Amino acid sequence: MSAAHRVLVVGAGGLGSPLLRLLATSGVEHITVIDDDIVDESNLHRQTLYCDDDVGKSKIECAERVVRELSPGLSVRAVEGRFVPGTAMDLLSDHTMVVEGADNLATKFLVADAAGLAGIPAIQAGAVRWAGxxxxxxxxxxxxxxxxxxIPRGQIETCAEAGVVGPVVGVLGGLEAALAYRLLRGDRPAGELWHYDALKGALRKTFVRRxxxxxxxxxQIQDLRMERYTAACAA
Ligand SMILES: [Zn+2]
Incomplete structure (x- = not known):
C-alpha cells in the first residue's frame, strides 16, 4: 500500500462508519473527515462508529476518537460542518482522493464536481432502503x-428521506473502502459502478462510460456555483 495517500471522507454516517474503520487501518498517511450531525439513537442500527454513550454528542468528535483508537499513529483532522461550495476546494487541496458517504444528492454532485476540478479520484455511494x-x-x-x-428534482428519494437498512450501508461502505484500497495499491477501478440489492441478494459490477x-x-463546469446545489438541497 502506498503510505502517501491523504484521504478526505465526506460524511460520518451509515456509509462513513464502516469506511472510516477500514481506512483508519489501511496505511494511509492522513484522513480528514467532515460531518455536521449529532448522534441520534435512531442512527445506531446502521452507523456502526457510534454506541449508546455517544447519543447527543457530535458525530465528528466520536468518529475522530474511534479512528484515533484504531490507528494511534495516523494523522487525523476532524472538521465539524457541512461540505459546501465555499470551502470544498480548500478542503480537497492536499488530499489525494475523496470518499463520499453523504445522505443527499446535492452533496454527492458537489463532491463529484470538486474532485473533477481538483483532478483527484472520487469514490461515491448512495443507498435507499434495501439497495444502493x-x-x-x-x-x-x-x-x-x-x-x-x-441532480434529479423531486424524483429520487434520498437516504435522509426514505431511510436505509443497516447492512446495506455496511456493504456499500465496505465496497467504497475496497475501491479506496485498490487505489492505494495503484489499481485503476475507473468508472466501476457496483450495485447491491440486499433483498435480491445481488451484487453486480458495471462500467460507466463518459x-x-x-x-x-x-x-464546462469551472467553479462550484452555489445555485448548482442549493435547489436540490431544498427539494
Ligand atoms: Zn462526466
Missing part, C-alpha cells in the same frame, strides 16, 4: 454526472 450503489471516478474516467446527468455531453468531463 458505489462508484469510482478517476480524473480521466466517467464521473457522477456521466452516471446521473444532473458521456460526450457531460458538463464536468467536457470542462
Amino acid at each position: 450503489w458505489a462508484f469510482c471516478a478517476l480524473p480521466d474516467s466517467a464521473c457522477l454526472r456521466c452516471l446521473f446527468e444532473d 458521456r460526450g455531453d457531460c458538463p464536468l468531463c467536457a470542462g
